[in-house]
Amino acid sequence: xxxxxxxxxxxxxxxxxxxxxxxxxxxxxxxxxxxxxxxxxxxxxxxxxxxxxxxxxxxxxxxxxxxxxxxxxxxxxxxxxxxxxxxxxxxxxxxxxxxxxxxxxxxxxxxxxxxxxxxxxxxxxxxxxxxxxxxxxxxxxxxxxxxxxxxxxxxxxxxxxxxxxxxxxxxxxxxxxxxxxxxxxxxxxxxxxxxxxxxxxxxxxxxxxxxxxxxxxxxxxxxxxxxxxxxxxxxxxxxxxxxxxxxxxxxxxxxxxxxxxxxxxxxxxxxxxxxxxxxxxxxxxxxxxxxxxxxxxxxxxxxxxxxxxxxxxxxxxxxxxxxxxxxxxxxxxxxxxxxxxxxxxxxxxxxx
Numbered sequence: 298x299x300x301x302x303x304x305x306x307x308x309x310x311x312x313x314x315x316x317x318x319x320x321x322x323x324x325x326x327x328x329x330x331x332x333x334x335x336x337x338x339x340x341x342x343x344x345x346x347x348x349x350x351x352x353x354x355x356x357x358x359x360x361x362x363x364x365x366x367x368x369x370x371x372x373x374x375x376x377x378x379x380x381x382x383x384x385x386x387x388x389x390x391x392x393x394x395x396x397x398x399x400x401x402x403x404x405x406x407x408x409x410x411x412x413x414x415x416x417x418x419x420x421x422x423x424x425x426x427x428x429x430x431x432x433x434x435x436x437x438x439x440x441x442x443x444x445x446x447x448x449x450x451x452x453x454x455x456x457x458x459x460x461x462x463x464x465x466x467x468x469x470x471x472x473x474x475x476x477x478x479x480x481x482x483x484x485x486x487x488x489x490x491x492x493x494x495x496x497x498x499x500x501x502x503x504x505x506x507x508x509x510x511x512x513x514x515x516x517x518x519x520x521x522x523x524x525x526x527x528x529x530x531x532x533x534x535x536x537x538x539x540x541x542x543x544x545x546x547x548x549x550x551x552x553x554x555x556x557x558x559x560x561x562x563x564x565x566x567x568x569x570x571x572x573x574x575x576x577x578x579x580x581x582x583x584x585x586x587x588x589x590x591x592x593x594x595x596x597x598x599x600x601x602x603x604x605x606x607x608x609x610x611x612x613x614x615x616x617x618x619x620x621x622x623x624x625x626x627x628x629x630x631x632x633x634x635x636x637x638x639x640x641x642x643x644x645x646x647x648x649x
Contacts, residue, residue: 356489359398360458
C-alpha cells in the first residue's frame, strides 16, 4: 500500500508539472526618447555642371599655303608677338589691331594697318617714333630689328601672311578643326576662333527631383577650384528644370578667374553643389518626435507626458529645427496622445 501511495504521489507531481503554465518574466519596454540638442542643419544636392563657351571668328590669314606646324592649342590665351603657326615653314605671329592683314607692308605704304604694325613694334621695344601710319625709314629699321630678334630673314617687309591681327589681346582662342598640320589654307581663311571671356554655367534637375529656387546658394567645383554663387534663373526644358548659376551679384560665377576652367574637360567632371535647404541653427529634434494636432499645429511630448507646442523653423528631411523647447529637454519619439487643446488622439510621422 505504501508503494502505491508513493507512486501516486510522484505521478500527481508530474501531472502538475505538465499541466501548470510556465512562469515568464514581464519586460517593460520604455518609449524611445531624444535629448534636444543645439545643432545646425542644411541639405545639399550635387549636380553635373554644364559649362558652355561662346566662340566667334577672330583671326583671318592674309596669305596662303600649307600649315607646317601649330604653336597654339585650343583654350590658350594668346598675347601680342606669340607664334601661332608656320605656313610653308614661315612663322605666323599674332598682333593687336582692328584691320586684318590684306597686303604686304613695306617702305612707303601708309594706312591704319601700318599704324597697327608700328604699335606692335613699339610694344616689343623696336620702334620709338609716333605711330603715324607711314612706313618710313624708322619703321623699316624697326621691322628688321624685330625680324632679327625672332630669327626671320631681315627683309624689312612684313608680308600679308606674317601677322594675324586680333582686336583685343590677350585673349583666349581655339583652333578651328580644319586647321591641322598639312592642311592647305587660302587667303581669308579663319585660323583662330575667339572664346568668350566667361562661360554660361547651368545644371539640370530631373522631374523626380526637387527643383531649386532662384537665390539658392550654390558652389561650382572644377578640379581644385571652387566658386560660390547662386541660382539666378530657372527654366523648364523637356520636362526638366535647367538652373543658371552666377555670382551673388548676378555676374559670371568664376569672376576674373574663368581661364582656370579648361575648354575640354578630362578626368573628373565639374559639378554643382546646391544648398536646397539653407543653414538653420537652433534646438533640433528628429522628425519622428514631431506630432501634429487636428488643426495642423505641431507639438512634442515630454517623458512626463506633457504636450509642448512647437514651431518648425527648418527641416532637412530627417531633422527639424524647432522653437518652443529648450536644449537638453528630453522628448519622446513616435509619441501618441491627445494634442494640446484637443480631445482627439494624434501621432507623429514614422519617417526619421
